[in-house]
Amino acid sequence: MVEFDEFGPEKILEVYDPKTKMHGFVVVDSTVLGPGKGGIRMTSSVTIDEVAKLARVMTYKCSLAGLPFGGGKSGIVAPKNMTKEQKHEIIRAFSKAIKPICPSKYIAAPDINTAEEEMRIFALANGSMRSCTGKPSNMCVKPGEKCGIPHEYGSTGFGVYHATLVAVNYLGWKNPKEIRIAIEGFGNVGTFAAKYLTEKGFKFVATSDSKGLIYNKNGLDYSKLMKVKKEKGTVTKYAPGKVMKSENIVGLDVDILITAAIPNLVNKNNYNKIKAKLIVEGSNIPMTHDIENKLHKKGILVIPDFVANAGGVISSYAEYKGYNPKHMFTLVEKKIVKNTKLVLKEAEKKKHSKLRDVAMEIAISRIRKKKK
Numbered sequence: 001m002v003e004f005d006e007f008g009p010e011k012i013l014e015v016y017d018p019k020t021k022m023h024g025f026v027v028v029d030s031t032v033l034g035p036g037k038g039g040i041r042m043t044s045s046v047t048i049d050e051v052a053k054l055a056r057v058m059t060y061k062c063s064l065a066g067l068p069f070g071g072g073k074s075g076i077v078a079p080k081n082m083t084k085e086q087k088h089e090i091i092r093a094f095s096k097a098i099k100p101i102c103p104s105k106y107i108a109a110p111d112i113n114t115a116e117e118e119m120r121i122f123a124l125a126n127g128s129m130r131s132c133t134g135k136p137s138n139m140c141v142k143p144g145e146k147c148g149i150p151h152e153y154g155s156t157g158f159g160v161y162h163a164t165l166v167a168v169n170y171l172g173w174k175n176p177k178e179i180r181i182a183i184e185g186f187g188n189v190g191t192f193a194a195k196y197l198t199e200k201g202f203k204f205v206a207t208s209d210s211k212g213l214i215y216n217k218n219g220l221d222y223s224k225l226m227k228v229k230k231e232k233g234t235v236t237k238y239a240p241g242k243v244m245k246s247e248n249i250v251g252l253d254v255d256i257l258i259t260a261a262i263p264n265l266v267n268k269n270n271y272n273k274i275k276a277k278l279i280v281e282g283s284n285i286p287m288t289h290d291i292e293n294k295l296h297k298k299g300i301l302v303i304p305d306f307v308a309n310a311g312g313v314i315s316s317y318a319e320y321k322g323y324n325p326k327h328m329f330t331l332v333e334k335k336i337v338k339n340t341k342l343v344l345k346e347a348e349k350k351k352h353s354k355l356r357d358v359a360m361e362i363a364i365s366r367i368r369k370k371k372k
């Protein structure tokens with residue numbers, strides 16, 4: 001059952017196309033600050049309820065990021081054993097079906113099982129370049145003009161890096177060479193966060209993927225690790241280092257833990273093992289709010305997901321506005337630094353409240369103010 005409150009959802013559109021067997025839905029949660037922004041999730045199990053929850057997260061994330069976007073999300077039920085051609089036909093049919101609300105009420109983006117190629121197909125079928133973001137970098141509005149900014153540029157990892165720098169300064173930690181970092185997940189978000197942090201001189205001692213974890217207390221070589229991951233498919237083939245199970249990343253002796261893979265990484269069974277004094281949530285929902293409360297009480301600083309990983313949606317805004325990639329990176333840095341500092345400052349004013357509570361208050365107050 002979709003839950004409604006003072007913010008939304010404003011609109012739920014369910015669409016079918018018998019010819020392609022497309023069944024999809026869009027939840028426009030809120031357009032108070034601008035058109036609802038959010039990705040297209042294409043899985044066999046996706047539901048309106050799931051999409052509505054994700055659309056609400058986007059409402060708060062865009063508000064906190066200070067973007068003129070509201071929250072939205074869509075789902076397409078993926079048929080079993082779907083071929084690539086069938087997938088593209090379904091995306092095309094979905095895009096045409098939701099055309100009346102794009103981009104005035106909803107702007108799409110990639111999510112699970114949709115990437116830049118699907119965004120290209122979506123934009124062409126919709127007839128509007130502004131109907132979605134995350135398009136290929138060579139997709140043009142006018143001949144010769146570049147406008148797509150795919151997720152592969154690494155805007156989220158870049159934003160996670162800046163959120164980490166702000167938190168490190170806040171904690172008064174001075175020498176990056178002595179600050180040990182573990183990064184859970186070495187995919188899009190994790191690799192870019194690792195790149196920028198190692199370039200800044202931080203001691204990157206551990207990372208993981210679905211096959212396991214690699215740890216070396218003297219530090220990992222970022223470029224070598226990238227090569228190993230590309231050639232051998234897993235970070236666990238890197239040497240020298242100790243190979244462990246992926247979940248052991250939680251208890252490692254490090255100063256900073258950056259999450260960049262699975263939900264509920266930190267949970268009631270392992271939160272007591274955490275040695276890190278700072279956790280930056282690059283992934284979505286790496287722990288429940290209850291676990292965040294427990295860590296907060298233990299004095300561990302947790303930068304919440306919708307503060308730290310907003311680089312992706314800020315990049316989407318840059319693409320929507322037709323900015324070039326350089327301008328996009330400048331905007332991500334400016335906004336992530338500003339918002340992380342704001343949340344830390346407000347939390348201090350409120351007797352060191354939990355950062356998520358403070359961030360939520362800021363996001364909600366902006367929506368309420370605009371609604372008046």
Ligand code: NAD
Pocket residue numbers: 151156184185186187188189190208209210211246247260261262263282283284309310312
């Ligand atoms: P990705 O698919 O590029 O990378 C995920 C990585 O996690 C891979 O290296 C994979 O091997 C690893 N992994 C899978 N299971 C694991 C496990 N059990 N333990 C450790 N590692 C494991 O995904 P991504 O785009 O980097 O996204 C990572 C997280 O960040 C997700 O929660 C996603 O929702 C969130 N996020 C991503 C973006 C973005 O722009 N890419 C934006 C906001 C939030």
